Amino acid sequence: MKKLFTLFFLLTAILGIKATNEVHLGFCNGVVNKSSTVGATGRKWVDAAILLQSNMLQAYASNSLSKVRVGLASSLNIDTLKVWVRHSLDGENIAEGEILKNSIVRGWNEVALKEPYVIPSDVKPLYIGYSFKQRGSINAISFVQETNENAFWVRLGRDKQWTDMCSQGSLSLEAVVSGDNIYRYDVGISNQAATSISNSNDISISATFKNFGTETVKSIDLHVGSNDTDLATAHLDMDLPAGKLVDTTFVVSGLQASATLANTLFIGIDKVNGETDENPSNDNVSLPFANERIVLLEEFTSESCQNCPRLANTIHTVLSTDEFKGRAVVVCHHDGYSQDFLTVPSDTEYTWFYNYPTTYAPALMIDRYPYFKTKDNKDTPVSDMDAEVLRAALNARLSVPTYTRVNIDAEKTSEEDLHVTVTGFRARPFCDTPARITLYLLEDSIVPHNQQGANAAFRHMHVERIINSTWGEVIEWNEDGTFKYEYDMHLAENWDRNQLSLVAFIGGYDAENPNNCVVENSQQLSLNSILTSGINDIQKEENDTPSELFTIDGRRVKDTENLHGIFIMYPRHSAGQRGKGRVVIK
Numbered sequence: 001m002k003k004l005f006t007l008f009f010l011l012t013a014i015l016g017i018k019a020t021n022e023v024h025l026g027f028c029n030g031v032v033n034k035s036s037t038v039g040a041t042g043r044k045w046v047d048a049a050i051l052l053q054s055n056m057l058q059a060y061a062s063n064s065l066s067k068v069r070v071g072l073a074s075s076l077n078i079d080t081l082k083v084w085v086r087h088s089l090d091g092e093n094i095a096e097g098e099i100l101k102n103s104i105v106r107g108w109n110e111v112a113l114k115e116p117y118v119i120p121s122d123v124k125p126l127y128i129g130y131s132f133k134q135r136g137s138i139n140a141i142s143f144v145q146e147t148n149e150n151a152f153w154v155r156l157g158r159d160k161q162w163t164d165m166c167s168q169g170s171l172s173l174e175a176v177v178s179g180d181n182i183y184r185y186d187v188g189i190s191n192q193a194a195t196s197i198s199n200s201n202d203i204s205i206s207a208t209f210k211n212f213g214t215e216t217v218k219s220i221d222l223h224v225g226s227n228d229t230d231l232a233t234a235h236l237d238m239d240l241p242a243g244k245l246v247d248t249t250f251v252v253s254g255l256q257a258s259a260t261l262a263n264t265l266f267i268g269i270d271k272v273n274g275e276t277d278e279n280p281s282n283d284n285v286s287l288p289f290a291n292e293r294i295v296l297l298e299e300f301t302s303e304s305c306q307n308c309p310r311l312a313n314t315i316h317t318v319l320s321t322d323e324f325k326g327r328a329v330v331v332c333h334h335d336g337y338s339q340d341f342l343t344v345p346s347d348t349e350y351t352w353f354y355n356y357p358t359t360y361a362p363a364l365m366i367d368r369y370p371y372f373k374t375k376d377n378k379d380t381p382v383s384d385m386d387a388e389v390l391r392a393a394l395n396a397r398l399s400v401p402t403y404t405r406v407n408i409d410a411e412k413t414s415e416e417d418l419h420v421t422v423t424g425f426r427a428r429p430f431c432d433t434p435a436r437i438t439l440y441l442l443e444d445s446i447v448p449h450n451q452q453g454a455n456a457a458f459r460h461m462h463v464e465r466i467i468n469s470t471w472g473e474v475i476e477w478n479e480d481g482t483f484k485y486e487y488d489m490h491l492a493e494n495w496d497r498n499q500l501s502l503v504a505f506i507g508g509y510d511a512e513n514p515n516n517c518v519v520e521n522s523q524q525l526s527l528n529s530i531l532t533s534g535i536n537d538i539q540k541e542e543n544d545t546p547s548e549l550f551t552i553d554g555r556r557v558k559d560t561e562n563l564h565g566i567f568i569m570y571p572r573h574s575a576g577q578r579g580k581g582r583v584v585i586k
Contacts, residue, residue, distance in 0.1 A: 021182035021214050024243045026174035027151035032071030032142045039139030040156035049129025051150035057123045059279040063179030064116035070109045070130045071142040071172025077135045083111040086127045089162050128175045142172035185272040186213035188282035195290040201255045210245035221271035290401035294522040295328040296505050300336030300363040306453035311362035314387050329524040332462040337361035346470040353514045355380040366393045370515035379515045403427035408525040418489040422504045425482040430520045431508030436472030441465045444499040471509045497531040
């Protein structure tokens, strides 16, 4: 009976011991690839590592760094695999372990440290790495595409220098922390961005959540704020196992109108599975606010160009679709093939963007981004394109978030003068040269002198009349990321006040490289209501012949019955002269 009691006691004690908890620290999300483009040639030692910062480790003070997980794309030709912990890449090992050839596999290799490293409360940053001895050339270093700072260091031979490859991805390597004080509920947030939702005060937030705790996450409660003031909350349901991460997008409603104009918001985690997140160090992050991108299209054209009306029509057709309506503005440069009566000096200077000895028209730039190739295979932002290529390029550019905003205001100071104010902000730098602002005054619906390849209804649109500077003026940024730019314009008497608009854009300018002048964001403002006193009904002057009627984007209207909307009328006098255009409403 005594022996039976003793056995029962031992079984109870063993089953009652709390299992040691583990958490994996790294940047690869537990992924190892079975092929790689990174490796060394010949017989040598190869090293790779990641850096874990102090703030990432402090949450695990008093627990032990006990193992290192090494992901290999191949085990061929590898004799010895060593793992180590250091305070510097070339420093002494403060913990180490190894396995030999027969135990090394393609995929994950879990290597125990000979003596676990107990994490102190004042821990310094730690490099976690591995070294392997190879008998011959092999690409064995596994990495994933997601990029993180200090997530991919390599040294391809002991006679080489360490190389930072974090721009290429993240090393398949994880430090294993074990102990009795690992958090059950610990969710971290990263890669966050916010975008306004049109015609509302709601915002769409994209973020990455990683479960650093031991319990599967079923729900997260968040708060969103600005200037240290909470503005809204959000609840997310999910199924996120320990050690895994998830990319998700969700909508936050109930924001004040002013909140969606903030340069930066912040987001914080309040609850995990309805419980307090036990590690607040990774719960709160600033939230760069992604604004609507307006793409700048710059068309090279001229009257002697037979195919230019074709591209003009393609642009108009594409931008009239629901997909792109209001997402782009157009400016025309009358050069590239030849000059005409609308050419201004900046039009000719912009042919530098072709990056080729000869130029042509029609041609188009999309935010001056070098999507295309010249005949000698150089990058260029200029290309002739059909509707399919234009749509693809627009979608590519619009898919890139912008953390800038541009606004235009204008005031008529006399019948011939205009004072323009452009304001905006950036939440982060967007070019490696001083950012510049360019401001245009454009005129639409100009009657051609002799446009080739066009019918009688064709009108020149988006024509440069005034520009502040060919390459823009350097922006003076305020400490809060805002800017203000003012410019005065004198309007020629013969410019149609009903057809004028302003276009402003910000971007970079590199005088040595036409491919490094990318436009970051744009805006357009119609001057119709600012420069004209009102809308006139259709009138017919004595001795006038029937009037020509056009839509506000320059298309001639043949059927004038049962029309609704705003139009431009050009009367024809009995002597044949074209009268001054009037805004009309039907």
